[in-house]
Amino acid sequence: MIAHNLVALPVVLPLLAAAVAVLLPPGRKPWLLATGIAWLVFAASLALALRALGGEVLSYPMGGWEPPWGIEYRLDAANALLMVLIGAVAAAVFPFAGPSVKRELGEEKSPLFYAALLLFLAGQLGIAVTGDAFNVFVFLEISSLASYTLVASGKDRKALTAAFSYLIIGTVGATFYLIGIGLLYALTGTLNMADLAARIPEVAETRAAHTAFAFIVVGLCMKIALFPLHLWLPNAYTYAPSAVTALLAASSTKVAVYLLIRFVYGIFGADFSYREMPLAWLLIPLAVVGLLSTSLVAIGQNKVKRMLAYSSVAQIGYMVLGIGMASSLGLAAALLHVFNHALMKGALFMALGALVYRVGTSRLHQWRGIGRRMPWTMAAFVAAGLSLIGVPLTVGFVSKWYLVLAAIELGFWPIVAVIVIGSLLAVIYIGRVIEVAWFEKGESDERCEAPLSLLIPTWVLVIANFWFGIDTRLTVGLAELAAQSLGGTP
């Protein structure tokens, strides 16, 4: 029975567990429950990914209602990759959240906090797995509302305004998406993604289809935080509790990128998106400007957490570049970077959380000589930083290799330049931190390593950065398979 319902399991489990978590007493119990669920979800998503790697497409009618009338859960290589990613990040961040959140927020509200965390997880996984365009909206709202709550739970009072602006922009984005879906429904009479894909060519030349496309793309770009729609992101990441930032940075925007890919390539089709509509002319310039400008802004930040937030916006530029190239290789590169960037940013924000656990702040000038006081934590930060820069043998290099290869294949030389300049800017902002932490003298030399309960999950993700940078069969295999099945070229 489990094998049969495996596709639905990762969504249903955290959804039910969220309700249970609210009923538990404050303390460790909600955390233990959430962690256990995250691990189960991760195991289930791995099992699903292995089946998808074999080229299988799994379809599951929710409640026994056959598609296209009922809601269909549909798993192919693209969302299998995403599910593994969400599962893996949750499995690493949830254990980390326990001590980190306890230190930053206390334990009185832990049932509510973990319920929100679980709802967030359920929403993310739901978006990944569902094959129904309206169902996407539902899960999008579930995860977004949960993440507004999580951001607002930050200790600093500025977290409230950060959460509020996140809420406004997020809601506008979701509404745009809903308008687009409404138009599509009016045109085609269906909400099932596969069915939509089959019917859109008939109505491709209507103005309503163009409008729907525009609303959906812009709506999703707000959720992605594509420059210049990224203004909500730096504050939200900076003022959220460390564990929440790690989770948001690693999976939230990635899910939106996946959705964009799904709509652009899978539903509207590359032909419509790039021939009928001038999508490349929208995505590539914005990605380029965003990548360079936010990297520069990152260099100027004094708070490491804020610096990493800007770096996240810049990294999204890489993914959007890959999407905008409208080639199979570019799409594969974008999908790879979705996965790889989640690993690096997850590891970086967790290392940062562990540092904040002891130092109490992420202001750079208070990190002088911290490398000698917390060598293991800082080493994790450096290793993940190398991955962000794209040093060989890390996942960052794998992404960059494919992006450059895709750009050269198309003869896009300026894009090649932008990609490499982007990683040079990353060298500068990561290098600044390394210099202060290792090569400047602090006030004391006393050892104050972060506790193992924080270090172990952090290092698990750091090692994953190297593991998937060396053994690329799973990630490259799934990404290439997904790019083929979505049809990269117009």
Added chain:
Amino acid sequence: MSGASWLQAALAIPYLGALLIIAVLSRHPNLRESASLLTSGALFASVLMVLLAFLRGEPIEARLIELFPGLSIAFHTEPLSILFALLASGLWIVTSVYSIGYMRGLNEKHQTRFYVCFAISLGAAMGIAFAANLLTLFIFYEVLTLATYPLVAHKENEEARMGARVYLMILITTSFVFLLPAIVWTYALAGTLDFRLGGILPRDLDPLITVLLLALFVLGAAKAAVMPVHRWLPAAMVAPTPVSALLHAVAVVKAGVFAIVKVVLYVFGTEMLGQVPAERMLVYLAGFTIVAASLVALRQSNIKRMLAYSTVGQLSYVVLATLVLTSFSEIGAALHIIAHAFGKITLFFTAGAIYVASKKTELSQLRGIGRRMPITMTAFAIGALSMIGVPPTAGFVSKWYIIAGAFQLDDYFVLTVLALSTGLNAAYFLPVIFRAFFREEDQPPAKPHGEAPWPMVAALSTTALLTLLFFFYNGPVVELESGLVGKSR
């Protein structure tokens, strides 16, 4: 054990050594230094075994893992790789002895970090030497950059941080902006990145693309310090002298020229480049670097900075010789990698010895020092003569082959550059020797001193002797390196 397993051993030993130093011995200085010596000895021995297996004609390959479909991290051996590996590992032993004297003599801090990074750098050099394809070479090339960064920043003052910043930024920038796109482009054009004698690029490649690609490689391998990407090398001189000696005169800079030679012979092929006239542009660039670096060296007042600019010039000898594309010049390029290594490591060793014994760093302070430190300054003289290319030193041998190679084509540009450079080298080295031996000290030093600690003197004497020895006994090396051109011409 077969050649292949010795090869694997040679690749693994430096990292095992680094682990050993971290894990067990960081609290015991004596054990730590023995571990460093032991590692270097073991590494040299295993590279020697690889050489023996290679001379027996055994095919020696190792494959680690497939990184991307069809692209593996893989290793092989050919004449040039063995030469580079032997050179780096052999001189590491000498440098380890030297470091003991230097680091203790100066009471340096963070010695464990120093020895660990040193071992990792050597491991990266081995990876570069034995790389069987461009991807593998690139990976270890980056590892080498990152592992040497802490060594440059070692002193942890503002000057060291600044130097390390310049060092890192130039090396990383060039390798990301030029080298990586060049490699990916090669892959897109050739469908493979394996090193094959005679080249892998399609024969009918547009000459413009060929020369553009070659330029990307030459500038991308900035460790070769061809102008205008040479600035990192003088910046790296803030590092402790053993680092300048082994890494910034041998392992790191030679990794750069090694990469260029390898690309010319094994990615393009001399035949293919010979048909592209525009390739001369890069010959001119290398020639310009040789002369310009010598002129800058002439104006330096700091010993190590002068040596750094001398290195910039000498490295371009190798690049120039490679790009002349004749059989003798290719052999000359390989020989110059050795000849310059012996000579320049000697010079840096002497600079460090002078610093430890007398705290002197400027050229103007060297008057009469030859009488206090006769062995050191004799070694300096030998190294300097080798830089100029005077017999009986190693520098003469390689210059001989490069000149012979230039005559094969009647290449008067190259001949002029060589003549000019010889004159300029003499102009900045000979006054130093003269001052040290034949001038009186301005005033006796506050604390009278003799030679530096014995490990340092032993090390610099060894390399000075090697510089002389290579003049008399270079037959086997020439024979080995003839394999580089034997098949293609």
